[in-house]
Amino acid sequence: MLTMVLKRMMLAVPSLIGVVIVTFLLTRALPGDPAAYFAGPAADKVAVEQIRVKLGLDQPLIVQFGRYVQDLGKGDLGNSLTTGQPVLTEIKNRLPASAELTLLGLFVAMAIAIPLGILAATRPGSLIDHACRVIATAGVSLPVFFLGLILVYVFYYLLGWSPAPLGRLDVFYNPPASITGFYLIDSLLTGQWETFRAAISQLILPAMTLGIFALAPIARMTRASMLAVLSSDFVRTARASGLTPYTVTVTYAFRNAMLPVVTTLGMVFSFLLGANVLVEKVFAWPGIGSYAVEALIASDFAPVQGFVMTMAIMYVALNLLIDILYVLIDPRMRIEA
Amino acid sequence: MKRRDFLKSTAAVAGASVVSGPAILSSAKAQSRQETLLIVSESGPNNIDIHGVGTNVPGYEVSWNCYDRLISHEMKSVNGVPYYDRDKFKMELAEDMNVGPMSATFKLKKNAKFHDGTPVKAQDVKWSLDRAVSVGGFPTFQMGAGSLTKPEQFVVVDDNTVRVDFLRKDRLTIPDLAVIVPAIYNSGLVKKNATEKDPWGLEYTKINSAGSGAYKVSRWTAGTEVVMDRNDDWAGGPLPKVKRVIWRMVPSAGNRRALLERGDADISYDLPNKDFVELKDSGKLSIVSTPYSNGIQYLGMNVTKPPFDNIKVRQAVAYAVPYQKIMDAVLFGLSKPMFGAKPGTPTEVAWPQPHGFNTDIAKAKQLMAEAGYPNGFETTLSFDLGFAGVNEPLCVLVQESLNQIGIKVTINKIPGATWRTELNKKALPLYTNVFSGWLDYPEYFFIWCYHGKNSIFNTMSYQSKELDGYIDGAVTAAAEGDKTAYEKDVKSFVDLSFKDIPRIPLFQPYVNIAMQKNVTGYQYWFHRRLDYRAFEKG
Amino acid sequence: MSSIAPSAPHAPASSGLMATLRHARYIIGDNPVTGLAFGLFVIIVFLALFGPYIVPYDPLASNTAFALKPPSAAYWFGTDQLGRDVFSRVIVATRLDFIIAVSSVALVFVMGGLSGVAAGFFGGWTDRVVGRIADTIMAFPLFVLAMGIVAALGNTVENIVLATAVVNFPLYARVARAEANVRREAGFVQAARLCGNGEFRILLTQILPNIMPIMIVQMSLTMGYAILNAAGLSFIGLGVRPPTAEWGIMVAEGAAFMVSGEWWIAFFPGLALMVAVFCFNLLGDGLRDIVDPSRRT
Numbered sequence A: 001m002l003t004m005v006l007k008r009m010m011l012a013v014p015s016l017i018g019v020v021i022v023t024f025l026l027t028r029a030l031p032g033d034p035a036a037y038f039a040g041p042a043a044d045k046v047a048v049e050q051i052r053v054k055l056g057l058d059q060p061l062i063v064q065f066g067r068y069v070q071d072l073g074k075g076d077l078g079n080s081l082t083t084g085q086p087v088l089t090e091i092k093n094r095l096p097a098s099a100e101l102t103l104l105g106l107f108v109a110m111a112i113a114i115p116l117g118i119l120a121a122t123r124p125g126s127l128i129d130h131a132c133r134v135i136a137t138a139g140v141s142l143p144v145f146f147l148g149l150i151l152v153y154v155f156y157y158l159l160g161w162s163p164a165p166l167g168r169l170d171v172f173y174n175p176p177a178s179i180t181g182f183y184l185i186d187s188l189l190t191g192q193w194e195t196f197r198a199a200i201s202q203l204i205l206p207a208m209t210l211g212i213f214a215l216a217p218i219a220r221m222t223r224a225s226m227l228a229v230l231s232s233d234f235v236r237t238a239r240a241s242g243l244t245p246y247t248v249t250v251t252y253a254f255r256n257a258m259l260p261v262v263t264t265l266g267m268v269f270s271f272l273l274g275a276n277v278l279v280e281k282v283f284a285w286p287g288i289g290s291y292a293v294e295a296l297i298a299s300d301f302a303p304v305q306g307f308v309m310t311m312a313i314m315y316v317a318l319n320l321l322i323d324i325l326y327v328l329i330d331p332r333m334r335i336e337a
Numbered sequence B: 001m002k003r004r005d006f007l008k009s010t011a012a013v014a015g016a017s018v019v020s021g022p023a024i025l026s027s028a029k030a031q032s033r034q035e036t037l038l039i040v041s042e043s044g045p046n047n048i049d050i051h052g053v054g055t056n057v058p059g060y061e062v063s064w065n066c067y068d069r070l071i072s073h074e075m076k077s078v079n080g081v082p083y084y085d086r087d088k089f090k091m092e093l094a095e096d097m098n099v100g101p102m103s104a105t106f107k108l109k110k111n112a113k114f115h116d117g118t119p120v121k122a123q124d125v126k127w128s129l130d131r132a133v134s135v136g137g138f139p140t141f142q143m144g145a146g147s148l149t150k151p152e153q154f155v156v157v158d159d160n161t162v163r164v165d166f167l168r169k170d171r172l173t174i175p176d177l178a179v180i181v182p183a184i185y186n187s188g189l190v191k192k193n194a195t196e197k198d199p200w201g202l203e204y205t206k207i208n209s210a211g212s213g214a215y216k217v218s219r220w221t222a223g224t225e226v227v228m229d230r231n232d233d234w235a236g237g238p239l240p241k242v243k244r245v246i247w248r249m250v251p252s253a254g255n256r257r258a259l260l261e262r263g264d265a266d267i268s269y270d271l272p273n274k275d276f277v278e279l280k281d282s283g284k285l286s287i288v289s290t291p292y293s294n295g296i297q298y299l300g301m302n303v304t305k306p307p308f309d310n311i312k313v314r315q316a317v318a319y320a321v322p323y324q325k326i327m328d329a330v331l332f333g334l335s336k337p338m339f340g341a342k343p344g345t346p347t348e349v350a351w352p353q354p355h356g357f358n359t360d361i362a363k364a365k366q367l368m369a370e371a372g373y374p375n376g377f378e379t380t381l382s383f384d385l386g387f388a389g390v391n392e393p394l395c396v397l398v399q400e401s402l403n404q405i406g407i408k409v410t411i412n413k414i415p416g417a418t419w420r421t422e423l424n425k426k427a428l429p430l431y432t433n434v435f436s437g438w439l440d441y442p443e444y445f446f447i448w449c450y451h452g453k454n455s456i457f458n459t460m461s462y463q464s465k466e467l468d469g470y471i472d473g474a475v476t477a478a479a480e481g482d483k484t485a486y487e488k489d490v491k492s493f494v495d496l497s498f499k500d501i502p503r504i505p506l507f508q509p510y511v512n513i514a515m516q517k518n519v520t521g522y523q524y525w526f527h528r529r530l531d532y533r534a535f536e537k538g
Numbered sequence C: 001m002s003s004i005a006p007s008a009p010h011a012p013a014s015s016g017l018m019a020t021l022r023h024a025r026y027i028i029g030d031n032p033v034t035g036l037a038f039g040l041f042v043i044i045v046f047l048a049l050f051g052p053y054i055v056p057y058d059p060l061a062s063n064t065a066f067a068l069k070p071p072s073a074a075y076w077f078g079t080d081q082l083g084r085d086v087f088s089r090v091i092v093a094t095r096l097d098f099i100i101a102v103s104s105v106a107l108v109f110v111m112g113g114l115s116g117v118a119a120g121f122f123g124g125w126t127d128r129v130v131g132r133i134a135d136t137i138m139a140f141p142l143f144v145l146a147m148g149i150v151a152a153l154g155n156t157v158e159n160i161v162l163a164t165a166v167v168n169f170p171l172y173a174r175v176a177r178a179e180a181n182v183r184r185e186a187g188f189v190q191a192a193r194l195c196g197n198g199e200f201r202i203l204l205t206q207i208l209p210n211i212m213p214i215m216i217v218q219m220s221l222t223m224g225y226a227i228l229n230a231a232g233l234s235f236i237g238l239g240v241r242p243p244t245a246e247w248g249i250m251v252a253e254g255a256a257f258m259v260s261g262e263w264w265i266a267f268f269p270g271l272a273l274m275v276a277v278f279c280f281n282l283l284g285d286g287l288r289d290i291v292d293p294s295r296r297t
Helices: A002-029 A034-039 A045-055 A061-073 A087-122 A127-141 A144-158 A183-189 A193-230 A233-240 A245-275 A277-282 A288-297 A301-329 B003-016 B027-034 B057-066 B122-134 B137-144 B187-192 B202-207 B253-261 B273-282 B311-320 B323-330 B361-370 B385-404 B416-425 B442-449 B465-480 B483-500 C017-030 C032-054 C086-122 C124-139 C142-153 C157-183 C187-194 C199-235 C247-258 C264-291
Strands: B036-041 B071-078 B081-091 B094-099 B103-108 B154-158 B161-165 B215-221 B225-230 B244-249 B285-291 B295-301 B335-337 B378-384 B408-414 B430-436 B503-516
Touching: A002 A061, A002 A301, A002 C124, A002 C142, A034 A045, A034 B416, A087 A127, A087 A183, A087 A193, A087 A245, A087 A277, A087 A288, A087 A301, A127 A193, A127 C032, A127 C199, A127 C264, A144 A193, A144 A277, A144 B253, A144 C199, A144 C247, A144 C264, A183 A193, A193 A245, A193 A277, A233 A245, A245 A277, A245 A301, A245 C142, A277 A288, A277 C142, A288 A301, A288 C142, A301 C124, A301 C142, B027 B036, B036 B253, B057 B215, B057 B225, B081 B094, B081 B285, B103 B122, B122 B137, B122 B154, B122 B161, B122 B187, B253 B273, B253 C247, B273 B285, B273 B503, B295 B311, B311 B361, B311 B385, B311 B503, B323 B335, B323 B385, B323 B503, B378 B385, B378 B416, B385 B408, B385 B416, B385 B430, B408 B416, B430 B442, B442 B465, B442 B483, B465 B483, C032 C086, C032 C264, C086 C124, C086 C157, C086 C199, C086 C247, C086 C264, C124 C157, C142 C157, C142 C199, C157 C199, C187 C199, C199 C247, C199 C264, C247 C264
Parallel strands: B036 B244, B378 B408, B378 B430
Antiparallel strands: B071 B081, B094 B103, B103 B161, B154 B161, B215 B225, B225 B244, B285 B503, B295 B430, B295 B503, B335 B503
16 A cells, blocks of 8 residues: 555656646746846846846756755745745645635535435436536536626625625634634634634635536536446345335445545545635635735746645645545555556 | 615615624624724735835835834825825924034934834934935935935934935935835844844844834734734824724725725725725715826837837827826726816926827827828837726727727737836837826926936936926026026926927826725825824724 | 546447437437537527627727616617627627637647547557646646746737647547547457558547547537636736627626626626536537437436
């Protein structure tokens, strides 16, 4: 098992190296000149050149790359120009915000998509089946930023049911003591009920936006997986033994159908974590996605590189985790090298 | 159904709603809400020290409120809005200012203390001013604008007295000591946190306030919020009413507006013009609009290259700009027109002032033909994406209008961070931009924007010996106090800039502030940011 | 998240045309949703071709006297900030969005499809190189990668197309690889080999036509994604140049007006966007049912 994990990790190394190189080149190709930015609005050419030397931007690209990799090896992701903070600290502070939102979004999606998929699979070709397909496809067809705007307009501005889309907590609450970085969990652990309620009411709209977007893959996978299982021999046996349709579907079929769904969930999670940049922008969510978008627009190298590296590592780790889970759940599966 | 009616009909639902946070705060929280000012804006500081490398404009606001200067400005009233008085100074850290012919002496307030309790001494003042003229970049440049360039100019007379020696006679020297840059730092504290690589302790002040100002930063999460608490020992003026200022960054303008309308936020100042107009009409909030002092949005042309090296082409463009359409559809009337002065209107000794061009397509076509471009030409029109709300519709209207005189325009969006770099290359043929000077003097504007020494704000690369002569003449006349010569030179350079028209002034933008009705005390400052010290919540 | 497992090898499609058509009719008859999607698709293509000739107003002409008017008999979808007719702009934008979708899908088909087929058919080094490239791209947060490409190369339609194609590369490469791989030693390939055809020729004449149906399904499914991607780029300011009408940028422009009650500026282009993506997605599903009934989900 351990050797298999190691082998898998070794396999991920080339992609990570590729990510480092491509990101480096891409950020250098961005328009904009950090030296001019640092030198301020009134600097003349000489001042800009001085700053350029100071930042090491006068060096050939390959030397700059060497320095970047060296810093990376030390765990130093550099400083952001626009916020002025070390990138590593910012990512550490912002990652829980994105993860909390994405997980809740995923939860929302599961809560709707799995029952929907099961319903569709039990009556293939029926009206419910078609409805399931249309709902899931409609969800994935909506531009997330548009959906987010509409939800804010309706639930905050028109109806007033939802608090201001102002990030993770209302202004007059203090964030709970940081234990996991997830406000929901931290506020529960420290027994701050009011904070918990405030945090969850901030989360509902963005999580719904993300959740609706993630409906389709989960619903489809559930449906397909359920269909396959429902037509298998052991279900037929169970049915023949006179078990109620409910018992057959939920206890027998659903359990066995979960495996591919779990895999899909992993994929969807990593996909959502990258896709929620737009949602974070609409909801002023202080996550890593909005951080990366702003940095990219501002030609701010370091945060973009830091964000991409973080996401790449998470992607690799997540895939590895799924593979391991797979083997643990179903020993017949073997990790393929 | 009208939106407002709809709002009314849903108001009951909103009031009864259980989820909404601030409406159901406990009484203790309501109390703190009363003494707290919640400000929302699009972006926040990247550095809370104005001496820092690349500090952005929101950073200036923190510096203004958390540090003191030796002197500041008195207030006057312009159209009912408290407005800083360019010519009257008030004492801040200084107790007394004595201006001689070639120096000024400042006596410090004896009870002035930094946030950590150390008294403010003359040595701190010298160290801070030395720092401003030595760190390089923007602060040093701004100090230079008032002929403050050398550490030798700042002399410690005794523990409580500082003398500033003048390099030359310059009427901008004293005003320059009242801008944001010459803030006074706790030199002992900053030196303790300085390193060999960073002798001025910029890394420390980047994230820590080390001043004696009315507020101190108690929490700052970059890109999210800044929380500032009142310094109860402030000696620079009367104790501010607001105990705590929370400044939240809300990127979406729609959300900022909604927050104001629902009473969640107290102040917002960067909303689209249209929102301000509608908020004003609704009467639920107080809206204050003040024109930018010494600032205009203009259409610039690169005069070093064809076709804009041809004065007739430039005049043709000036006749083709749809000024009124821009005022109506882009600005919703919330700006001061800078066009269409009636022929024969005498030029004023003031800046900005309207030019005589008006939209006249026939005349523009005729000028194009005279210039040798009867069939027009192709060019690109660039704008700063950071201000897309105004710039994009503006450029679309200009594009459409120029198309009528044969100029085919491609619109080029440039991201905010790149904008300055692109502008500094001085290669953009046609672009729109805003310039405004902190020091409100016509010659100050013209030195930077039109003078042949080609500063980076002379984005057109305009060169005219004649104009340079008028500008230099005005500067000398001002220093010598020769009013007649000064007025003649100012009128001459204004007239020439309109005749040669290398940049076409479009309008003077407004600073728009929307506040809850119970918030009072807004003051207009040359830096256009908020001064928390005068605010009050009723 | 479409499954990328290879389908069973098909016999060379020659006599099966009539059967496929019959099957198609059956599927559409059985599945009204696919029929609906097909109808929408026809409308979209019609508007893309003839939209500019049938709109009531010039989509670029401003009319500041009629700015920000709500939908009415004269302006069906209302007018925007500069008084341009939203209806005309939405219709005219169909062509550009359709072009972006089609060309990015065509580009990724050429890039990803061909290299995937080569990887699956030849194996070995080709396979490893293509696989590594696909892995590297997959490790990126895809939307941010697309943003980076457009930001670095400049915001033009060509670069938006390129960026969208690049982020879709792994998907195409993998599907094509898997499909080609199972056909590598299939009977008809062996037969072609015995007839003395070179490997490259077999790849082009035997393998490629055979996996076309699967690839077409893939293309239909990713067309919707391509439009969404372009719209997302526009939303954050990296889209096409103004004053060009494009759905994404129109939503972005209208977003600011949403809160002040002018909902129509963002709503109608958003609706058009949704309908188009919805149509491509359903159509892709429908096509998959026709091509490969066993994988219906």
